[in-house]
Amino acid sequence: MKLHQLQALVAIADCGSIRAAARKIGVSQTAVAKSLRELESHLQLPLLTRNASGVLLTHYGHSLLLHARQMLGQLEQAQLELTHLRGQTEGHLRLGISPWMGMTLLPEVVQLFRQRMPQVRLEIFEGLMAVALPRLRDGTMELAVGLVSALMPRPEFSCDPLFAYEMTVIARHGHPKQDCRSIHDLLDQDWVVNYPDANHDSFMHELFGQHGALIAVEHVQRAQSLQLMLSLTEQTDMLSYCPEPMLTVPVFAERVTRLNLAESFATDTIGIVTPRNSQPGSAAQCFIECILQVVRRRSRSSKADDRRLFDTLQMLI
Known part of the structure; x- marks a missing residue:
């Protein structure tokens, strides 16, 4: 197998057609098609099927x-390492970030990283670990800062914990149920939540089942982004569930409140997952060092904003 053949395969998978793949990697359609034919011939296996809408x-x-993604990702990292050794650090770093981390600590981390490696371009994916793990697995992402759970496949990934925090129930300011003091008083309400596909049963147990609370499944709506969840919580009587550190972010705290x-x-x-x-x-190593430096400095800060944030966190480093 040759490098240009693997590049052609990845480009076709990403673009859905030979024409678009050729544009992406800057060669002719004939060259892409030839690379795939050679690869199929070498392996003696069919890699593509063609239909009216493109290729699959x-x-x-x-x-x-x-x-192929892993091999190309490793090659990109090797090229970046060699460039760094020549004293010309440049390249492309892709990483994932937990949404509340993105709104609290990430801006300062990025600023510090840019000072240290100004020639490296960042591509940052916001979302749950369900978004990051497939990219970490196929080599298109080098690290993620997100939820470390018992469900994570530990043989595949290394996890370095940063801190722990509690989850909490939230509602819009002035919600009719704002003064309720038990989850059992909220089972007739509609909820909007954000969790991965595979986590439905564990989520329902975490929020309701462990407390002996039974809720009709039609009361629990799913939003596939934090922004959707927040908008629906703020503008309706839906309740939601989020990390407590999120409530230290002014733009978030102005819109919703914690139920006691x-x-x-x-x-x-x-934690940091690689x-x-x-x-x-x-x-990636530089970015991790920047994370640790910012976390340690701000955990010792006397600023009111930092104190509010770190009062919700248990440091694990």
Whole structure:
């Protein structure tokens, strides 16, 4: 297998057609098609099927695609390392970030990183670990700062905890149920929540089941982004559930409030997650150092905003 063949396979998978793949990697359609034919001939396996709307990867193509992404990702990291050794640090660092981290600590981390590595371009994905793990697995992301849970496949990933925090129930200011003190008083309400597909049962147990609270499933709506969840919570009587540190962000605290319920909910852990089978490149290592520096400095700060944030966190470093 040759590098240009793997690049062609990845481009086709990303773009959905040979024409778009050729534009992406800057070669002719004939060259892309030839690369795929050569790869199929070498492997003696069909990698693509063609239809009126474009091309699709076969089962064999999808299997090879995962390894192709990993190999190209490793090559990109190697090129970045060599450039760094020449004293010309440049390249592209992709990372994932937990939404509340993105609104609190990330801006200062990015600013510090840009001072240290101004030639490295950042691509930052906001979202749950369900978004980050597939990218970490296929090599298109080097690190993520997000939820470390028992469900994470530890043999594949290395997890370095930063801090723990509690989850809390929230509502809009002035909500009719704002003074309620038990989850059992809220079971007739509509909820809007944000959690991965695979976590429905564990989420329902975490918020309701562990307290012996039974809620009709039609009362629980899912929003596929934090912004959707926040908008629906603020502008309707829907209740929601979020990390307590989120309520220290002014733009968030102005829109929703914490309900002081008697029940305690989950204690979650945020950590730095990297693929276990690959060494983070120099840019990723620098970004991790910037995270640790900002966290340690702000945890000792006397500023009111920092104190509000770190009062909700249990430091684990």
